[in-house]
Amino acid sequence: MRTAGTPGITLKRQLARIGHVALLLAFVVFLAFPFYWMLVTTFKETTDLLNVGNDPFLFNAPPTLDNLRMLFRETEFGRWVLNTILVGVLVVAVTVLLSVPAGYALARLTGRWGSRLGIAIFLTYLVPPTLLFIPFSRIVAGLGLQDSMWSLVLVYPSFTVPFSIWLLMGFFKAVPRDIEDAAMVDGLSRFGAFLKVVVPISSAGILTVVIFTLTLVMQEFVYGLTFITSSSNYTVSVGVPTFLVRGDVYFWGSLMGACLIVSVPIAILYNFFVDRFVAGFTVGAIK
Numbered sequence: 001m002r003t004a005g006t007p008g009i010t011l012k013r014q015l016a017r018i019g020h021v022a023l024l025l026a027f028v029v030f031l032a033f034p035f036y037w038m039l040v041t042t043f044k045e046t047t048d049l050l051n052v053g054n055d056p057f058l059f060n061a062p063p064t065l066d067n068l069r070m071l072f073r074e075t076e077f078g079r080w081v082l083n084t085i086l087v088g089v090l091v092v093a094v095t096v097l098l099s100v101p102a103g104y105a106l107a108r109l110t111g112r113w114g115s116r117l118g119i120a121i122f123l124t125y126l127v128p129p130t131l132l133f134i135p136f137s138r139i140v141a142g143l144g145l146q147d148s149m150w151s152l153v154l155v156y157p158s159f160t161v162p163f164s165i166w167l168l169m170g171f172f173k174a175v176p177r178d179i180e181d182a183a184m185v186d187g188l189s190r191f192g193a194f195l196k197v198v199v200p201i202s203s204a205g206i207l208t209v210v211i212f213t214l215t216l217v218m219q220e221f222v223y224g225l226t227f228i229t230s231s232s233n234y235t236v237s238v239g240v241p242t243f244l245v246r247g248d249v250y251f252w253g254s255l256m257g258a259c260l261i262v263s264v265p266i267a268i269l270y271n272f273f274v275d276r277f278v279a280g281f282t283v284g285a286i287k
Helices: 006-042 046-050 066-073 077-108 113-125 129-142 149-155 157-173 177-185 190-201 203-219 222-227 236-244 252-272 274-281
Strands: none
Touching: 006 252, 046 252, 066 077, 066 252, 077 113, 077 149, 077 157, 077 190, 077 203, 077 236, 077 252, 113 157, 129 149, 129 157, 129 222, 149 157, 149 222, 157 203, 177 190, 190 203, 203 236, 203 252, 222 236, 236 252
């Protein structure tokens, strides 16, 4: 049976749906625009890019591969990518091995000391790298790791581990203690319950730590520039601006090509695991 207010309610729902779609579309365009800009700039001719009379968002001249040729032939971009992957994997392993047990211990520490220690560890993450690279350089020199990627593997956990511990504390606190107690009643030890019960439940948090660490390693510049001198040992964040910015000359096409190649895998990784992130951030909200 129809009521007099039904057409009005239907119109409101349609307007709300249109508004929702419009807002979502605007959000998608806003997030995708940097990738579109990098893609267009990568394949633009230099004359087309520098001509202020041309539309910067479209190809006013035929696309070209010269920017990518310069990136791969006149620089060691491929080697820089491999160096970045190697350093990133090692730093991720160190960060996970240190931050997971530390975050769990602080989350389960009763009283006020757990929160205080967690805040104190997080505050070390806020120390600017420009204040630390001088003492770190002395440590690196003392260990004989100058101009070695191992110096970065040693230094990078100094700012990835504190934040990861603080982040994982929130995930581990959301895991009810009753689950661990039940596992221990079934015969598991404390470590066994942590390894077989808590870690799988907190996999979204650990995944967040992995991607956070990889992102920081890929964009860090100060330590890489300080401790590495040979171009063959550079990471992407140091090699690209060093070789593609020459005085006041910026090779924008090659710069954007390097940014696009490096950022797309990270964006895909974020998108692929977005459901796990949401599940992890809401764990424990509904019991």
